[in-house]
Amino acid sequence: MSRLRVISIGPASSVQDGGRFGAQRYGLVPSGAIDRLALAVANTLVGNDAFAAAIEIGPFGAKLTARGPVRVALAGAPRNADIAGRAVSFDRSITIADGETLTLGFARGGSFSYLAIEGGILGEPMFGSLAVNARAGLGSPYPRPLQAGDELQTATAGGAIEQRIELPASTDAPIRVVWGPQDDEFPEQSKQLLIDSEWKISATSDRMGYRLEGPVLKHLYGHNIVSDGTVNGSLQVPGSGQPIVLMPDRGTSGGYPKIATVISADLGRLAQIPAGQAFRFRAVSMAEAQAEARKFAGLLRTLPDRLRAVESIDLDIDAMHDANVAGHAVSAVDAATWHARSSDASELD
Numbered sequence: 001m002s003r004l005r006v007i008s009i010g011p012a013s014s015v016q017d018g019g020r021f022g023a024q025r026y027g028l029v030p031s032g033a034i035d036r037l038a039l040a041v042a043n044t045l046v047g048n049d050a051f052a053a054a055i056e057i058g059p060f061g062a063k064l065t066a067r068g069p070v071r072v073a074l075a076g077a078p079r080n081a082d083i084a085g086r087a088v089s090f091d092r093s094i095t096i097a098d099g100e101t102l103t104l105g106f107a108r109g110g111s112f113s114y115l116a117i118e119g120g121i122l123g124e125p126m127f128g129s130l131a132v133n134a135r136a137g138l139g140s141p142y143p144r145p146l147q148a149g150d151e152l153q154t155a156t157a158g159g160a161i162e163q164r165i166e167l168p169a170s171t172d173a174p175i176r177v178v179w180g181p182q183d184d185e186f187p188e189q190s191k192q193l194l195i196d197s198e199w200k201i202s203a204t205s206d207r208m209g210y211r212l213e214g215p216v217l218k219h220l221y222g223h224n225i226v227s228d229g230t231v232n233g234s235l236q237v238p239g240s241g242q243p244i245v246l247m248p249d250r251g252t253s254g255g256y257p258k259i260a261t262v263i264s265a266d267l268g269r270l271a272q273i274p275a276g277q278a279f280r281f282r283a284v285s286m287a288e289a290q291a292e293a294r295k296f297a298g299l300l301r302t303l304p305d306r307l308r309a310v311e312s313i314d315l316d317i318d319a320m321h322d323a324n325v326a327g328h329a330v331s332a333v334d335a336a337t338w339h340a341r342s343s344d345a346s347e348l349d
Contacts, residue, residue: 002068002157004117006150007101010060012112012206014145015121015152018051020129020138024252030232031131031138032248034207035112035268037300038076042116044303045073045093045163053123053130054116055146059107059274064115066096071118071157077110077272092164092310093118095157110272119155133249135208162310165303174282175262175270177235178289182225182257186237190217194235194243194259198278205275207249216241219257227255233262233270245270265292 016039019032033039033056040050048054061079073093074081081088084100090113096102107113123130123140132139142150183191193215202211223239230236234246236256245262246254262270263284273279284292 001122001153002066002070002098002155004070004072004096004152004154005065005067006146006148006152007063007065008148009062009064009146010058011145012058012060013062014056014132014134015053015123015139015142016056016131017053017129019131019248020127023127024229027252028127029133029136029138029250029252030248031129031133031207033114033131034248034271035076035114037268037296038112038114038272039116040300040303041091041165041167042073042075042114044307045075045091045165046071046116046118047160048116048118048120050300050303052116053121054114055121055152057104057107057113057115059111061106062104063101065101066098067151068098069095069157070154071095071160072102073116073163074104074113075116076113077107079107079113080105089164091167093160093162095162107274109274111274112272117152117154118157118160122153131248133207135249163307164310166306166308168299171269172279174280175266176282176284176289176292177233177260177262178286179260179283180258181228181261183259185220185225185257186259187218187220190219191259193217195281195283198280199243200278201273201275203275207247209247209250210245210270212243212245214242217243217259223257224255225257227253230254230258231261233264233267234258235260235262247271263289263292265289265296 016033019030020028021030039054042054043050043052071093074090078090081104083096083102088094121130126138126140130140132143134144137143194217197214199212199214202213205211217237218241230246230250230253232246232248235243236246236254236258237243238256
């Protein structure tokens, strides 16, 4: 067995997997990765099941030291990363040798990165999942955000060939929503405002809900309804008129009307938008939302087919110092090297 020891780590970083499902009717929250595609990519690169437990790393940096060789992969929001001073690329696997430290900087152009470990993370499943929900005290091996001194037990690196993955180009297109289930609780003007306006994610957001900053959405009949079920992506509007997008640590029911729902294929993109960055919504039909869900599921299924072996070239720097790697080089202080040579010297006279 090997271990990965947390030397330092920012807030909003925890162990997450695909989530716990099947008991929301009892009030058990699903939790799980906030960007399911990034989790699946990282896990696929190290040969794990797509939704195995990994480390979800928030916007701030982290340092982790290997105790025994550990094979890992990074995906999601890009950031500077190095192992013992050697730069590390995202969307590929790499092995951390015993005693080496992986250093991660601040996220750029996103919010969450995923560090998957070959063999997964050892822990005791709680209701079938290791996913952390700190409010509910759920998760394993630590039912809280990670902190300095924590150690994650995992398998020792097996020496597999390192892999990279080819992914579709990212997009900054509007986040797509379907109306409802309580869009009839809002005047047409509020629905139009939702689509026509720019929105920003508040810095007070968390894994329970993303608070949006933008115009006030007015209700027709007040902001209280009989509590009913919610889903990831429910866009509920409390009395303030400022929408909240419900995320994986949400409650399973709520009493605010929900004007729209972010489609499942776009929820990871929304989750990665940094606080303060403007974005827009676009309403689509239920048929389009379902088609995009099938397309997204198809992408997840084909991730193993997108793997490619990493071709590494070991350079002997000492040998290069003694080699003429520039080809027919000349010396400015040696006139003999300036003249072309010929097998027939008379041709040069």
